Amino acid sequence: MRRDMDLVREILLFVEENIPDGEQVAVEISGRSAAEVNYHIKLLHEAEFIEAIDTSSSDGDDWIVQRLTWKGHDFAEAARSNVLWAKAKQLIVEKGSALTVDAIFAALKIVAVAAFTAAAT
Numbered sequence: 001m002r003r004d005m006d007l008v009r010e011i012l013l014f015v016e017e018n019i020p021d022g023e024q025v026a027v028e029i030s031g032r033s034a035a036e037v038n039y040h041i042k043l044l045h046e047a048e049f050i051e052a053i054d055t056s057s058s059d060g061d062d063w064i065v066q067r068l069t070w071k072g073h074d075f076a077e078a079a080r081s082n083v084l085w086a087k088a089k090q091l092i093v094e095k096g097s098a099l100t101v102d103a104i105f106a107a108l109k110i111v112a113v114a115a116f117t118a119a120a121t
Contacts, residue, residue, distance in 0.1 A: 005099045007032060007040050008049075009085065012076040015050060015065050024053065024064045038063050047101070049075060075101070078108040087111040 010029050019025045029037050038056075041063040045052040049072035055062045068076065079085050088107035089099065097103050 001036065001039050003043060004036070004040065005089075005101075005104060007036060008044060009075075009079045011037065011040055011044060011065075012049060012068065012072055013080065015068050016073070016076045019065055019067065021067045024066055027063075027065050034062075035060065041065060044072070047071075075105070078105060078112070084108060084111050084115065 007029065010032075011027055014027055014029060019027075027037055027041060028034075038061040041050065041052050042054070042061060044050045045054075045063065048069055050068055051066045053064045053066065055064055079088075085108070088104055088111050091107045091111060092099055092103050
């Protein structure tokens with residue numbers, strides 16, 4: 001399965017909005033299969049964006065999210081705006097780069113500074 005940065009963003013924003021710290025809640029994202037969501041939760045856990053519990057069984061992967069980490073909060077905050085998210089992804093594609101976490105963070109900073117500068121003038 002391929003990593004989908006849009007789904008990563010959706011999961012982080014969902015967790016931020018819907019999961020009080022310390023509670024264990026299954027994440028469901030509209031239009032996404034449980035397998036896709038669980039795979040990406042596993043990736044987010046491995047990348048230390050979230051804390052999650054692996055409850056997988058012979059039936060397949062199953063992850064329960066507990067909370068966002070500091071890094072997860074930073075990413076969610078940077079990626080919250082749909083406009084900035086779209087501009088950041090467009091900038092990365094135009095530069096011929098891959099949609100990695102580092103590239104997205106860098107692009108989000110660039111478009112956020114540009115938006116701030118434009119608003120200040």
